Structure formats: C-alpha cells, structure tokens
Amino acid sequence: MPPLPDLTLIVAATQQMGIGRNGTLPWTGLRKEMAYFARVTKRLPRASLPPSTTSTNSNPGSTVGGQLQNAVIMGRKTWESIPERFRPLPGRVNVVISRSASSSPSASSTTPAGGEGGDDGKGVVMAGSLEEALRYLGDKREGEQGVGRVFVIGGAQIYRAALGLREARRVLLTRVRSEFECDTFFPVKLDERDGETGWRQSGQAEMDAWVGEEVPRGVQAEAGTEYEFEMWERVD
Template structure:
C-alpha cells in the first residue's frame, strides 16, 4: 500500500480545493466569437454592463463561527473575483481600462513577464501572470486564501485558446453565454458547440439551465428573451456540465 506523506497529502488537498471555472462569452449561433482579432459586433453597452456586473459580483460572505467572534486574523486583502484571459485579450483591452477594475486579472502567457504593472496608478486590482491554466488556478487559489470572506468566483473571458485550455480542466463547470442571434461573419470560434435544445446539449455533456437557475446563480433577474441593441439581437443563457 502506498505511503501518504504530509507533502503529498497537502498537495492533494490543494488540488481538490482549486476554484471552479465559469466561462463567460458572447458567441453567434455558429459559436463565432471574433473576426480579425476583435469583436464582430459593436455598441452592445447593456451586454458589456451585464458582463461587468456578473464578473464583479461577490458571493455572500460566510457566517462567522462563534469562536471567531466575527473577526479574522492574519493578513487579508479585499475580496475580489478573478478574470482569466490570454495575452491577446489582455492587450485588446484599452490601456486606460486595464486591469479590469474590481477584479483579480490573471493573464495566461508564456512570453509576458511574471508581473504586469497596472496602467493606472490608482488601480487597486491585482494583476497575475501564469504560464498555463493549471498555474493560473493555483495562483488564484493562493490569492483567495488571503481574502477575507468566501473565495471569489473565477471567470474565463477569452480568447479561443484560453477557453479551450479551460474546458480541458475538470474545474470548468459553467458557461454564461450571450447568444448573438444576428448574423456576423467570424474567423474565431468558441471551442464548444452549445446547440439549442436539451437533447443536443446533453450530447456534448452540457445542459442549458432554466431562467430561474440562471437568475439565482448570477445574482440578479437576467433580462428575458431576445434583446435588441444597436441593431444586434442577442439572448442571455447559462449552461452547466452534466
């Protein structure tokens, strides 16, 4: 029988506690997400506001235990969710808006430096560089262990290679999809075909959740049905791994 050492036990515990991933993406009916290195659509301000609210919204804090007296000890930082992205997605964010405010920004890149300075000296957002999705999860886990309250949520925000890497790890549990119903030509695609209809979705191992389930997880009443903005039709959906 193999011997379990304290080190291997600690490593196993750390691996088991890795945060789950939620992929958040806007995609066409054919799962197109980009063209010529940018979004195929423009002017979806309400959709972008939804993205910001969802990725910033924190989990409810846990109830303090009687022994803790409602206080925490040690060095803690303000609780934040994390957004994980590739280098190209990071660079596509206008410089004045990066890092994305109020969130831990994690950039997966093999070429960037191990730390990235904030473009704004007033930004309180943490910026982390990781060389792989697995390393990104470990670094987010370490960051969350320093946070007061429940660990924040972790969102993967693109691009295509980072979405693919996220879907290859067991921690990927959910996709928040803005389904763009208007026709746009794309050359970059989301690596998972989330087709309409429960039977088709189940074939891929994913199931579209109901409106009430989406509202409960997101933390707000998500707009129902097809939205129209700047001439573009879209609809909010949530899919989970079955």
C-alpha cells in the same frame, strides 16, 4: 495543495459560436451587454458576503473588508484588445496568461502586463499557463486576500484549455442572434438540439439565482444586434 477553484466561462458568441474577427469583437455598441458582463464578473457569491450585506448586493464591485474580489482570467491577446483606459478591469483580480510570464505567479510578483497597468497602478497577475493561474488563485483563496468566483473571459485558446479541466463547471453565454462573419470560435457548440454535448441549458430561475439578479428575458435588441442571455452547466 489547496483545491483549484471552479471556473465559469463567460462569452458572447453567434449561433455558430463565432466570438471574434481580426482580433476583435465582430459587433459593436452592446453597452447593456457589456454592463451585464461587468456586474456578473464583479458580484461576489452570496455565501461570501457578510450578514450586513443586502441580498441584492447593490454595489457588486465592492470587496469585503477590502479583501475579497472575483478573478477574471484572460489570454494576452484578449488583454491587449481591451482599450488601455479600461484595463486592468476594475474591481476584479486580473490574471493574464502569457508564455513569457514567470513560472511562479505570486502576489509579490504582480506586475502590469506589457508594462501597462491602467490608471490605478495595481497591474495584473501574469501566469505562464492556465494551471499556474489556478494554483495561484487557489493559494490566494487560502490566504488573507481571498478570491470569490473565477471567470475565464477569452480568447479561444484559453477557453479550450479551461474546457479541458474538470473545474470548468459553467458557461454564461450571450447568444448573438444576428449574423456576423467570424474567424475565431468558441470550442464547444452549446445547442441541446445537437444531442449529447456534456452540457445542459439552465432554466431562467437557476440563472437568476446564480447570477444574483433577474437576468433580462428573451431576445434583446441593441445597436442593431439581437442577443439573448443563457447559462449552461456541465453534466457530470
């Protein structure tokens, strides 16, 4: 069996790790933050790029030879929270976790979630659990259509399941500094002031190197909301 791919969780959360309210984001209008999410989740790891590709990877949504893409894993509710015209998220393998999905996800059974596959007609991969999704992506890595990085993008239950796996190595956190009322929370409080958490915050240079761009420094302000980009890595 191929090894399971490493996981990077990507999330925007308040100081108290709030990530949602009434099934949607508590904040609106963070266009630059959403553009950052799109770039990061599309950009292929540098080691997988052919020699002719520039180091900046100016077209991060492209594939190598029409084959290689990153993958984004999400729960059904997160999928349904994405406006229909924007799903599936382009330039990435979309994997949706649903209890009603087939127990054996495969390329041949790729179908639109809930019958809605977006304008490109490619649909998404449905899986009954996170483990099934990872096995599918591990097999895909070994085949002709490879997978680059694998991102978990929500919601809370999928984050919790991912954090329980040793393959979860990294969290890309947008730390929302403004106050918002939330009813859904990220399972781990990433704050080194709270003592030993099993996670450490990476330095700016480390984050830039992994993300593949110079990530904006310090507190950003947009649509009346302040936020800051961080990266956390698991301490073995």
